[in-house]
Amino acid sequence: MKQLKFRAWDDGVMIYSDSFSCEQYVDYAWLCKFFESIRPDAIITEWTGLTDKNGINIYVGDFIKDSQETLVIEFGEYEFDGLYYYGIYSKMLDPNYKNFSSPLSMDDCSVIEIIGNIYQPKNDDRGTI
Secondary structure (H helix, E strand, O other), X not given: OOEEOEEEEEOOEEEEOOOEEOOOXXXXXXXXXXXXXXXXXXXXXXXXXXXXXXXXEEEOOEEEEOOOOEEEEEEEEEEEOOEEEEEEEEEEOOHHHOOOEEEOOOOHXXXXXXXXXXXXXXXXXXXXX
């Protein structure tokens, strides 16, 4: 059963939604309340369903670091090993590997750590790099 969680970057503040489990019957009232609580121009991202090695939820737009590289989490179409996929993936920030992307899996989560996100300024504790 998929847990849905969202966060919004709303006028300089990160706002997190409550968790919700998808079942056969879905009541979206909880989601409407979340969207009503933020401005229309807020940037909304969804939880990937994964957590980093410290148990912190990984959202689209997060910067993560493994033992060697810094990556950003994205959602959309990407190429991996010559094939095209659509979904959540990690993309290297190193300009020498600008086009390198790979799927994000549960196996990766034991070694990665969230170090920020693309929405927070550099001077925040978990801001951009």
